[in-house]
Amino acid sequence: MSRLQLDWMRTVEVGDVLQERQGAMRVVRRVTRYSNGDLATVTLAIRRCSWTRRAYTVLFYTDLRIRGFRKIARLRSPLRRPLDLKIQAAIAQNAWEPYCATCSDARGIA
Numbered sequence: 001m002s003r004l005q006l007d008w009m010r011t012v013e014v015g016d017v018l019q020e021r022q023g024a025m026r027v028v029r030r031v032t033r034y035s036n037g038d039l040a041t042v043t044l045a046i047r048r049c050s051w052t053r054r055a056y057t058v059l060f061y062t063d064l065r066i067r068g069f070r071k072i073a074r075l076r077s078p079l080r081r082p083l084d085l086k087i088q089a090a091i092a093q094n095a096w097e098p099y100c101a102t103c104s105d106a107r108g109i110a
């Protein structure tokens with residue numbers, strides 16, 4: 001593991017809850033890792049609309065460090081609500097397809 005990565009980054013997975021330094025809690029919806037197992041990115045529901053109109057945002061591990069995120073132990077979300085499934089579908093779809101969920105759908109959810 002890289003010394004640049006925090007301990008919790010080794011175990012973060014979909015459904016885990018991360019808390020930002022300012023207190024906002026966010027549910028991890030996708031995780032990507034480098035070939036050595038280090039965390040590359042996490043995908044979270046977007047908090048407010050941006051020019052992309054996507055329902056999600058992708059943060060690199062460096063973003064997580066700078067913004068003071070930490071993993072909340074023993075707190076997980078099953079991601080089974082209809083909106084959760086819609087956001088998961090938007091994350092998985094091809095970039096050139098019309099979004100099946102937009103930032104207007106996701107605004108304000110963890």
